[in-house]
Amino acid sequence: MNKYPVAVLGATGLVGQHFVRMLEGHPDFEIALLAGSERSTGRPYAAAVEWTAGGDLPSQAGKTTVQPASVEAVIASGARVVFSALPASAAGAAEDALQSRGLAVFTNASARRGDPDVPVVVPEINPDHLVRAARRKTNRGGFIAADSNCSTAGLALLLAPLRPFGIRSVAVTTFQAISGAGRRGLAAMDIAGNCVPFIRGEEEKLAREPGRIFGTLEADGFIPWPVPVRASCCRVPVREGHLLSVSVEFEGAVGEDAAAEALASFRGLPQEMGLPSAPERPVIVRTEDNRPQPALDVWAGSPARARGMAVTAGRLRSRGRILDLFGLVHNTVRGAAGACLLTAELAARQGLLHE
Ligand SMILES: NC(=O)c1ccc[n+]([C@@H]2O[C@H](COP(=O)([O-])OP(=O)(O)OC[C@H]3O[C@@H](n4cnc5c(N)ncnc54)[C@H](OP(=O)(O)O)[C@@H]3O)[C@@H](O)[C@H]2O)c1
Structure with missing residues (x-):
């Protein structure tokens, strides 16, 4: 199969680097363009990036000259698919313009997540939302598919297996890593040896996005999942990995064993299809007293391409x-x-990326 040429926007940032890492040797996609801000444009990627994604910087990518994140540069590169890791402030206009030129845009930015025609996709949970958005592209050129907020991705994968028990309400408290704020997001002075019980916009996203992900798409519009989600978010001095303390209220009693079994046996379409970045088990249940921990569990997921793609659950405690x-x-x-890449793999293998 020919590989789809892809552009990575924001390729020098923390998220962009993981795109570059995960795209190396990918069976469906190959890098046609790496784009950054004016700071990086014109420099070799290896010189522009401060590599933090683990392992060695892929050598071919390292030699690539960073381009501007413009529509012209993306079109000139021949890319058919765009992975966007731009800041929300720059993402909206760029992604709109690329979509209108017929490109499939998979974005991490929150700029378009609220748009009624942009699906917020967790591939194991709502692949139908992606299909609907992609099929609409005949009228609109291309399409934009968003991934969820980073904490919401974890919360949604914990809630999806528990939904058959009947969820009434959810409360979540997060302990979020520094990397969530981007490469230059937090001064060491503010976070070293400290916790900050406020992350702008985060609690709102956690409250709102499960409604989008678990909602249904009807012919006449989108019906959100009606379950209330209350969130409290805290930044902690951890490098990578957001820890969530979740409290789920059900319609009836749910035992720990039944919940653990539902979480551990949960599978979605990416697993059925054997997508390259799909973890064999999307939720891994730990039974130790002191897990999950960012230091021990953040890279959960197998096979190798899916490292970091599994959510780890633990400390299940049931009280009626x-x-x-x-x-x-x-x-x-x-x-x-990884979420955007998995969504794009789903789109590719369902024939949603063809002209
Ligand atoms: N970090 C996370 O855990 C996380 C999780 C989910 C979603 N997101 C979202 O993903 C996006 C990227 O986050 P990040 O953490 O990777 O941020 P980051 O480390 O600050 O990287 C930002 C990237 O965007 C580029 N950029 C900045 N301003 C630009 C502009 N005006 N035009 C073109 N390129 C520009 C930067 O290029 P230069 O390096 O060349 O300046 C860099 O490549 C954000 O929308 C963020 O909200 C982040």
Whole structure:
């Protein structure tokens, strides 16, 4: 199969680097363009990037000259697919313009997540939303598919297996890694040895996005999942991995064993289709007293291409209709680049990327 040429916008950032890492040797996609801001444009990628994605910087990508994140540069590169890791402030206009030129845009940015015709996709949960958006492209040129907020990605994968028990309400408290704020997001002075109980916009996203992900698409519009989600978010001095303390209220009593079994046996379309970045088990349940931990569990997921793509659950405690548990999600992989890549793999293998 010919590979789809792809452009990575924001390729020098924390999320962009994971795209570059995960695209090396990818069976469906090959890099046609790496784009950054004016700071990086014209420099070799290896010189422009401060590599933090682990392992060696892929050598071919390192020699590539960073281009501007403009429509002209993307079109000139021959890319048919765009992975966007731009800041929200720059993403909206760029993604709109690329979509209108017929490109398929998979974005991490929140700029278009609220748009009624942009699906917020967690591939194991709502692949039908992607199909609907992609099929509409005949009228609109291309399409934009967003991934969810990084903490929401973890929360949604914990809730999806538990939905058959009947969820009434959800409360979540997050302990979020520094990398969630981007390469230059936080001064060491503010976070070293400290916790900050506020992350702008994050609680709102956690409250709102499950409604989009678990909602239904009808011919006349989108019907959100009606379950209320309350969120409290805290930044902690951890490098990678958002830890979530989740409390789920059900319609009836749910035991720990039944919940653990539902979480551990959960599978979605990406697993059925054997997509390259799909973790064999999307949710891994740990039974130790002190797991999950960012330091030990952030790279959960197998095979090798799916490292960091599994959410880890643990500390399940049931009290009648309430189940408390912890979850851990790799914020820049499962919560960002890996999620977009898995969505694009789904689109490619369902024939949604063809002209
Ligand atoms: N970090 C996370 O855990 C996470 C999780 C989910 C979603 N996201 C979202 O993903 C996006 C990227 O996040 P990040 O953490 O990777 O941020 P980051 O480390 O700050 O990287 C930002 C990237 O965008 C480029 N850029 C900045 N301003 C630009 C402009 N005006 N025009 C073109 N390119 C520009 C930067 O290029 P230069 O390096 O050349 O300046 C860099 O490549 C954001 O929308 C963020 O909200 C992040």
